[in-house]
Amino acid sequence: MSDNDGPLSDLHILDLSSFVAGPSCTLTLGQLGADVLRIDPVGGAPDAGRHPLGGDGSSLYWAGLNKQKRCTTLDLASEDGRDTVRRLLGAPGPGHGIVVTNAVGRGWLSYESLRSVRDDLIMVRLEGRSDGTTAVDYTVNCETGLPELTGPSAWQGPVNSVLPSWDLLAGLQAATSLLAAVRRRERSGGGALLQLSLTDVAASTMAHLGYVADAAANGTRRQRDGNSIYGSYGQDFPLGDGSxxxxxxxxxxxxxxxxxxxxxxxxxxxxxxxxxxxxxxxxxxxxxxxxxxxxxxxxxxxxxxxxxxxxxxxxxxxxxxYRTANDMATSPHGLVARSEIFTEVEHPGVGRYPVPGAAVRAPWRVPLRPRPEPAHAAVVAEEWVARGAAPAEQGVA
Amino acid sequence: MSDNDGPLSDLHILDLSSFVAGPSCTLTLGQLGADVLRIDPVGGAPDAGRHPLGGDGSSLYWAGLNKQKRCTTLDLASEDGRDTVRRLLGAPGPGHGIVVTNAVGRGWLSYESLRSVRDDLIMVRLEGRSDGTTAVDYTVNCETGLPELTGPSAWQGPVNSVLPSWDLLAGLQAATSLLAAVRRRERSGGGALLQLSLTDVAASTMAHLGYVADAAANGTRRQRDGNSIYGSYGQDFPLGDGSxxxxxxxxxxxxxxxxxxxxxxxxxxxxxxxxxxxxxxxxxxxxxxxxxxxxxxxxxxxxxxxxxxxxxxxxxxxxxxYRTANDMATSPHGLVARSEIFTEVEHPGVGRYPVPGAAVRAPWRVPLRPRPEPAHAAVVAEEWVARGAAPAEQGVA
Missing domain, CATH: 1.10.533 (Death Domain, Fas)
Known part of the structure; x- marks a missing residue:
């Protein structure tokens, strides 16, 4: 492990997740150097074609959330494909035996079942609701009360958030918890099932910010209030030149x-x-x-x-x-142009666009992998198991 | 370190931050067992009185973001107070020498200056803009383009997000990066300055979700579109009973x-x-x-x-x-009542309200500290240094 690979380069993480929370968890760990292998079922995971699309019809959304990873396809309906997953997960070495998934209720992918290949397995399971039923960011957000508090006071009806904040926060909570579990395993040898639901992430965040206490202890009924900031002074102002x-x-x-x-x-x-x-x-x-x-x-x-x-x-x-998303991305005054973490990359079939490395500026350097790297399943499997051994020997102090 | 303390119980983290990003970083680490000591200047940090307030005039917002921590006050304008910070930070042991701050440009609190007490210092510095100038969540969010994409298509003008998502995401990115830096230090011995700005967190997240590629490669100009979900099918529906x-x-x-x-x-x-x-x-x-x-x-x-x-x-x-924030917090159908991670706690002077533990359900148990625990500076300093030694000996495998 050197600073040219990043501090997590001896971790080998299997990503069997889709949409935002799971992929953003492993993307964040990949940008800190972790070796992430995303496994998709034949025909692609349900997020494979998510809009926006590039000129060649490929998903820019999928590419954005799965950069910094290798990606391979396995027939997960067959015993063969499942055996490969078990073999990848059971590879020896302290940096192996880690999986992130949002699959709920599939027997062969359960913690109990996969533990058979490695007793010290670390599994992160991202859930919609903590009772195991299905939910996505937008169907959780409506239950927080925030859509009733968003927008001009004259408006009737809820205003949804465009940003899937609960997904993104769940992904980062998962990344933090996963590193804590790896630390624990390196000391005590024990594995862990880490379960994290969008509903618990949302409810606890609302509590951290005082919403729960204000409602439960004070009975306050907050009202929507345009672009002002609750409890302090913040406001938008039109200027004389139209900005x-x-x-x-x-x-x-x-x-x-x-x-x-x-x-x-x-x-x-x-x-x-x-x-x-x-x-x-x-x-x-x-x-x-x-x-x-x-x-x-x-x-x-x-x-x-x-x-x-x-x-x-x-x-x-x-x-x-206030700028448009286009100005954010392309204007010389926009957030992207003023950031040091972006690199302009040519994507064949799609075009040139800037791709971010890790948001954190740190003394290490993790090489940018600007797009998901397709990998052949059989080749990956060989190499994956071999990769596990080397850092293990030199890694643990 | 036992599972009754959580996997990070041998980490001793000094919190010299205020508002949302820094405090939520250390709160998350505290909920995984880390020993967090928040240090406030005499008279309180600028977030000490942030609304909402409880019946006794105390800040419910501050209490929410600083639970799970010990908190003490030091005269940070005096050499005495600064010496205490340096002593706390310079305590020996592998779990000491970690600080989170959002102070920018204060000489004595700089990485270069504080390194003198511990060469392997890990400092997380949360910034507004990556060029070091001031910004808060709401003044970054307006530059992402999201306020132009939020709300009913008939509405003119930007609609701000009520949730400080960039703060919260920056806090969790900081927590993940901090654990990566601790891992690196345990192997190579090296410290780290980790700089993380709200602007880079926002710009990179917008890139992960495909906004940057869609604008830069396709030139798409997205339009606001009410409560529908971009690129898929999602919509709100009024029911016959008014819900x-x-x-x-x-x-x-x-x-x-x-x-x-x-x-x-x-x-x-x-x-x-x-x-x-x-x-x-x-x-x-x-x-x-x-x-x-x-x-x-x-x-x-x-x-x-x-x-x-x-x-x-x-x-x-x-x-x-769609529920109100009050229903979220207090209705038997609300997110809080349906969650397993909350405990109802009596807060003297404020009243009873539910407090969340960590959102992640894991095999370890971290005792809930439902409110910031005031600690006397001198007592804390003694104890803090002593705490460092014990886990160090038994901790590292």
């Missing part, structure tokens, strides 16, 4: 600097006198947010982006411009 | 079962004949989503939740009910 920004004053320093930049100190003092409360307190800023927005709006609506950007940056205020 | 559900048909099996349940096979066949395409293909379902919704709506609008629930469950379809 729009999001601005946040989270700390009292932010607030002081915002007043100075916009020249609103005296108006703010009058507002405070009338309310009998200090706007240095973020709870007060939240309560008086309509007045604050009315006070600040003229400054923004009479200026263009360049001037506003220069002044807000100089004042150290957190703010951002 | 509303979200339904998804992701796979061809889902689609077949949905048609059978709703008795729409013949209408669907006519739709397919007219379009010259098969609705078994999720891309076709997406393209014809308005027709599909029109076809299915009468079945839903003439039935109540009990009947719909029974039939969709029997057909193995992913679906969920």
């Amino acid at each position: 729009r920004i999001m601005l946040v004053a989270l700390t009292s320093r932010h607030w002081r600097n915002l007043l100075a930049v916009t020249g609103c100190e005296q108006t703010a003092a009058r507002l405070e006198a009338a309310a009998g409360a200090s706007l240095a307190d973020e709870g007060v800023r939240y309560r008086l947010r309509s007045d604050v927005t009315r006070m600040l709006s003229p400054w923004f609506s009479t200026r263009g982006l360049d001037e506003v950007a220069g002044k807000l940056d100089a004042a150290g205020l957190p703010w951002g411009v | 509303r559900i979200m339904l998804v048909a992701l796979t061809s099996r889902h689609w077949r079962n949905l048609l059978a349940v709703t008795g729409c096979e013949q209408t669907a066949a006519r739709l397919e004949a007219a379009a010259g395409a098969s609705l078994a293909d999720e891309g076709v379902r997406y393209r014809l989503r308005s027709d599909v919704t029109r076809m299915l709506s009468p079945w839903f609008s003439t039935r109540g939740l009990d009947e719909v629930a029974g039939k969709l469950d029997a057909a193995g379809l992913p679906w969920g009910v």
Whole structure:
């Protein structure tokens, strides 16, 4: 294991998952150097053709979530294919015997059954609901209450999130838990079944952020409130040149600097006198947010982006411009162009586009594998088992 | 280290972070057993009073993100306070020398400076933008393009996400990277500065999901589209009893079962004949989503939740009910009541509310610490250093 391979290069992880949570778990571990082998059934997993598609009809979504992995196809309905999975999983060495799956209820893929090939198996099982029934991100999100709290207050009806946050959070919780289980196995020798459901990830996250306590202990019924930030001051402002920004004053320093930049100190003092409360307190800023927005709006609506950007940056205020996803991906001002972790790659049949390495900047270097690497099942099986042995000898201190 | 403490119980992590990303990183590690000590400046960190508040005026948000930790206060403006941080961080043993912070640009808290107490220091530094300038979740989210893609197509203007997804994802990416760095240190002896920005987390996640490729290689300009799911079939339906559900048909099996349940096979066949395409293909379902919704709506609008629930469950379809956050937290049908990971706890001055343990169900047991545990700085310092020694001896295999 060297820093040119990444800190997880002696881990060999079998990926029998599809859609977002499982594949993003193994993608994250792959970007830290883990050797990930994704196994698909004949004809492809259910996510094989997920939109958006490239010009050649291939799934850009699938390619994005399975880069940094080798991918092979096995007839998982046959005993032969299943034997191969068992052989891959049963390979000796401390970095083998790890599988991530979202298959629920398939006997041969159960923890109990697969343990027969390696007693110290580590299996991550991603579930929809913790009772084992089916659910996807969007059918869990509707139960969190967030769609009733999203969007303009004038709107009737729920507004779904476009981002599958619970899937993505479950994938990363799974990655963290998997590394904890590997650590435990290296010390005690014990394997682990790790079960993680989208419903538990969602409910616990809502609790971490105070939603559960606020509802259960206070009985608060929150209302949707457009683009303002609950409990502090954050608001979007249209500028004079047609652009729009999001601005946040989270700390009292932010607030002081915002007043100075916009020249609103005296108006703010009058507002405070009338309310009998200090706007240095973020709870007060939240309560008086309509007045604050009315006070600040003229400054923004009479200026263009360049001037506003220069002044807000100089004042150290957190703010951002509303952009389209196209600008995010392709504009020189967009998040992708301003990031150091992307590499522009030509994808035959699809075209050139930027591909990210790991988001974390670290002293190690993991080579970018910009697309899923197709691998022949039989060849992979030989090599996989052999790969296990070498790092094991040199790896464990 | 035993299974009654969790797999990370020999790790001692100093938390000098505030708001969401850093605290949720260390919370996750704490829920896997790590010994986390949060250090706050005199008067509290900037997140100390964040809403929602409990009846006694304390922050439920702060309590939620800092449970499972010990918390102490130091005068971080004084050399004395800084010396204590250096002493805590420099404690000997393989599980010490780990710090998580979101402080940028403070000299004494820099990696270069703190390395002087332990050459193999592991520091996670959470940043707003990767160029070191300030940003928070909401000022990054506006740059992803998602607010332009959220909400009803008739709506003008951006719709922010209520959930700080980038913060939460950054926190879990940080937790995963931290464990990878600990693994590397145990083998090679080397420390690490891990830098992770909200902007890189957001941009790379958008790339993983195909947004970057679709924009850069295809030039697609996506449009907002209400509660439907891009590239597949998912839609919300009002029921006859006033409730509303979200339904998804992701796979061809889902689609077949949905048609059978709703008795729409013949209408669907006519739709397919007219379009010259098969609705078994999720891309076709997406393209014809308005027709599909029109076809299915009468079945839903003439039935109540009990009947719909029974039939969709029997057909193995992913679906969920839109609930308020209050119902999520307090109804017997809500996510919290149906989860196994919550414990009802009395919080003096605040009231009773359910608190989650780790979302992952695993063979180990980490005792729940339902609220931040205040600890006296001097006492903690003694104990902290002592705690480091014991697990080190028995820990490493």
